Structure formats: structure tokens, C-alpha cells
Amino acid sequence: MQKKTLIASIAAGFISIAAHASQEIKQGGTLTVPIINTGFVQNFNPYTTKDLLNGIMFEPLLVFNNMTGKTDFRLAKSYQYSGDLKTLTLTLRDQLKWSDGSPLTADDVVYSLTMTKAYPAFDLKGIWSGKNLQSITAKNATTVVFQLKDADSTFVWNLENYHILPKHIWSKASDLSKFTNPNPVGSGPMTTVKYVKPQQMKLCRNPAYYLENRPYLDCVVYRSYNDNSQIQPALIKGEIDWGSNFIADVESTFVAKDKANNHFWYPPNDAIHLYMNTRKKPFDDLRVRQALSMALDRKAIVDIAAYGYPTPNFNVGGIGELYKTYIDAKVNQKYGYLTRYDVKKARSLLDEAGIVDRDGDGFRDNKDGSPIDLKIEVVNGWTDWIQVVQMVSEYFADVGVKAGVKMVDWAVYDKNLKDSNYTMAINWSLVATNPILAYQDYFSTARIGKTWHAGHGIHTPETDKLIESFGKTADAGQQQEILSRLQAFTAQQMPFIPLFSNPTWFQYSTKKIVGWPDAEHPYVQPVWYYGGKRVIILDHLHLK
Known part of the structure; x- marks a missing residue:
């Protein structure tokens, strides 16, 4: 049977970045974002921290961009189905590294996905409970093969929701449901923990990040808030750069305070x-x-x-x-x-x-x-x-x-x-x-x-x-x-x-940082609370 192939160029995924950043890119700077929670603790397990770390500390394999209709390849550079749609072959980028400098290979991917079979709470999209996935194997250092019982061209959509973790660290933990990953090693743009305080956490750039000169920013600061009522004044005062929550009468309460720099974009x-x-x-x-x-x-x-x-x-x-x-x-x-x-x-x-x-x-x-x-x-x-x-x-x-x-x-x-x-x-x-x-x-x-x-x-x-x-x-x-x-x-x-x-609730400030998606540059749906989308935005953000 003729093979159904879905392969994309790595460079194509970043054409929009170059187009959107026509001006000279400045390195450095810190992005500050609000998180609605009761405070931060020393826990860097992405499965038990309510998606705080996906797309920040841990890079997804790929992201299906529902705004552009395209696939943004991340750790993976391509995937291919067999003609009968029962075998999926995923190819990783070459020379990937963890933030500690050790190689990130297909063995890490196999471990990360197979591990969720033993921990059903981590099986976020039910790839194992659905009973269709039969096996995951590493063909070589950059090739992962998924064998399915029945044809399913949609199976690959599940993969963006799983965290790829360093086997050389996680395989030594006795109970991953309680593992707090105290000395985190990741693959995302921000893996260095500068500090964790009850109301604030600062993560800084990954020295081994696979994208050259990325991230442009040095750090991301999370600030803890109880609810929307606290976020709105913080956004208006310029204490945070990115808002993802409802603000009543946003034009007068936020934009009018600084029309040159305060903006919102609410796509469907x-x-x-x-x-x-x-x-x-x-x-x-x-x-x-x-x-x-x-x-x-x-x-x-x-x-x-x-x-x-x-x-x-x-x-x-x-x-x-x-x-x-x-x-x-x-x-x-x-x-x-x-x-x-x-x-x-x-x-x-x-x-x-x-x-x-x-x-x-x-x-x-x-x-x-x-x-x-x-x-x-x-x-x-x-x-x-x-x-x-x-x-x-x-x-x-x-x-x-x-x-x-x-x-x-x-x-x-x-x-x-x-x-x-x-x-x-x-x-x-x-x-x-x-x-x-x-x-x-x-x-x-x-x-x-x-x-x-x-x-x-x-x-x-x-x-x-x-x-x-x-x-x-x-x-x-x-x-x-x-x-x-x-x-x-x-x-x-x-x-x-x-x-x-x-x-899509999205408010942002261009006083210090630019490169945001907007109606003229709709390169991704501007959702903070989704790791795949925020990592694409982080690719674009840089100092003004």
C-alpha cells in the first residue's frame, strides 16, 4: 500500500518567527506571568504541578497548532504512518541534549511514554487504557516506533500531551507519583531554577536548549494570585506582562492606562x-x-x-x-x-x-x-x-x-x-x-x-x-x-x-517585551495554560 507520509521541514516551523521579528533581536529580559494557585513549592514533577512546567521546563515532542492548521515540530522533526495506519514512526532531531548536557534520545521517549502505563494518572490521553497501543520501541537513537492494534490516523495527536523525561534520573525514583524531581533536568527553554518562594518562582534559560539563540529571554517569573480580582490590578500596574483571564471593560480599565503598550487580543x-x-x-x-x-x-x-x-x-x-x-x-x-x-x-x-x-x-x-x-x-x-x-x-x-x-x-x-x-x-x-x-x-x-x-x-x-x-x-x-x-x-x-x-482571554504589555501574537500575526492561539502553545510564544518573545 502507498505510504501516507506527514513530514515537515524543521525550518518551515520557524519561518513565522523570522517574519515576525523583522527588527534586530535583543537577548535578555524577564517575562512575568500570573498563576492562580495557593503558592509554589519545591516540586518539579510536571504530572503533579498542574501544567506549570510543560513548554517551560519540558519541551513537547510536537504541537498541533489549531490556529495555523500546521504541525510545529519540537523535539521531534517528523512522523510517518505506515500504509495500514497501524505503525507510527517518530523521528527526533539530531544531537538533542538534556539541560545537564547528557544526550536526549529515543530511549528517553520510550521510557517516558511507557512509564505512564504503570502510572495511569499520568496517562493523560489514555494511550494505554484505550487498548489500541501495543508497543513502543526505540529503533535507534532518534527513531521511535509505535505499533497499534487497529488503524488510527489520529493517534499521533495524543503525543503532544505527554512529558518527555530524562530516563537517567526518573528511572531511579521509587514512586513517581510522589517524586518531586528536586534537582530538575529538562529539555525546555527555561530549566534553571533560580528560586522558589511561596508567592513567586523564577526559572531561567536552558544552557543546552536545542534551538540556536533561543530563548531570547533570560527568565520567566511566576507570581501567585488567589483569583482574577488580584490579577487585574497587577496587570494594570505593569507588575505582570501577560494576562490570560477575564477583565471587565478591558479597553478602559487596562488599554486606556497606557495605549502605546497595553493591548489585548481575544480570538475565538x-x-x-x-x-x-x-x-x-x-x-x-x-x-x-x-x-x-x-x-x-x-x-x-x-x-x-x-x-x-x-x-x-x-x-x-x-x-x-x-x-x-x-x-x-x-x-x-x-x-x-x-x-x-x-x-x-x-x-x-x-x-x-x-x-x-x-x-x-x-x-x-x-x-x-x-x-x-x-x-x-x-x-x-x-x-x-x-x-x-x-x-x-x-x-x-x-x-x-x-x-x-x-x-x-x-x-x-x-x-x-x-x-x-x-x-x-x-x-x-x-x-x-x-x-x-x-x-x-x-x-x-x-x-x-x-x-x-x-x-x-x-x-x-x-x-x-x-x-x-x-x-x-x-x-x-x-x-x-x-x-x-x-x-x-x-x-x-x-x-x-x-x-x-x-x-481566548489574552492581555499583554509591550512596554518591555515584544513578539506577541496578535490579529496581524496570528501564529498561535494565545493560551498560557497550555504548554505547547506557550512554548511557541516563548520562541517569539524578546526585549523591545
């Missing part, structure tokens, strides 16, 4: 939906679900209740602008009326469904005469979403459907959505390498009870097979056809009502 992130439990009245009737979608003025909701920061989502196929290159325009052309604000049509559909006012109180009732009083679940304290739900309830009232906010604690919300113990709830959708993973989260029967997004009740064996078929091919055209069919299925069934694409 996860799609936010109103999930409906189709096992419960009145959502067991498709016409009701469609009507309530058409009852909403999404642009007004975004502008008034969400401060104008999100992007209204008129895509009826289940995904938002984060995945715009995968959105099937034909699906939107055929079903786009379902996300257009149309009160007259919404009322007509409700009448057609037999959802009418039977007792004269001004609100519609179920066909059996029972009153409708939708309680839309949202987490207590999520003020922006509470405002959204309040406004949604007002739009529902305009078409005669009574609704209101049901504020619950996170633990209740988490359990209710996973157990399908809700009528309607506002929630996000999965952000992943490819939207097929979002559809898997929505519709795979295996996900029921394990995710917040599969409790709506719309599942079929045919959809399971369609989702599973995606990994059986590496043909991009065939994969897009599968995605298009899933978009059409979502539009036809409407298990959730699309509202908007949440913004």
Missing part, C-alpha cells in the same frame, strides 16, 4: 452552547429546540450580556470559529435559518408542536397541560454566563416560554451534566487538535457519563461508526466529508443551541 476559543436534555419535555420535540434557537438574538446577547468580547456563533453544525477551516458552508446554507433571530417563526414552530398557553397565564404549557418552567443551569459565581442566561430567559419569554437561571455549585453542575440530570444548561465545547474530537465528545456513546457534553440524549450506532471511521483514513478529503456529515447531523438534530464562541 471554545463554542458555548445551551445543552438540552432531549429525554425531557419539552425538548423531546425537535421543533421546540429549533424554535428556542430562533428566539435568540445572538449579537445582542454578546454585546449586552457578554461585554461584546465573544463572537456570535451562527454555525448550526456544532462547531465555532476556532474551527473555521473545517466549517461546511453548505450545511450553514441549508440549515442557517435555525440560528437567525426570527420571533415569528419561533412562535409558529411552538404552536405547531402543540406548546401553547393552556391556562391563560401568558406562558406556554406542554401538550399534556403541565407548565413549562425551564431552569437553565450555570455555576454560581460565573457572572458573565449568569448575565447571558438571564438575557436568554428574556428572549424565551418573548415567545411565551418561561425560563430562569438555576445557579448551582460546581460539584452539582459537574455531576448533573455528566449524569444527564438537567433540563437545560450552558456549557462549553471541547477545544482540540481537530473538531472530530469535539464530535466524539458530543455523540460517542462511550462518552456518556464521562463528559459534560454527551448528556443530551442524541446518540445512534451509525454516528458512532461515522466518528470511528475518521481514524481509519489519513485522506484529508475523506476526513472532511466525515466532518461535514457530522455537521449536518448536528444541524438536523439540534441537541444544543449555539450561542457564541468564547474569547
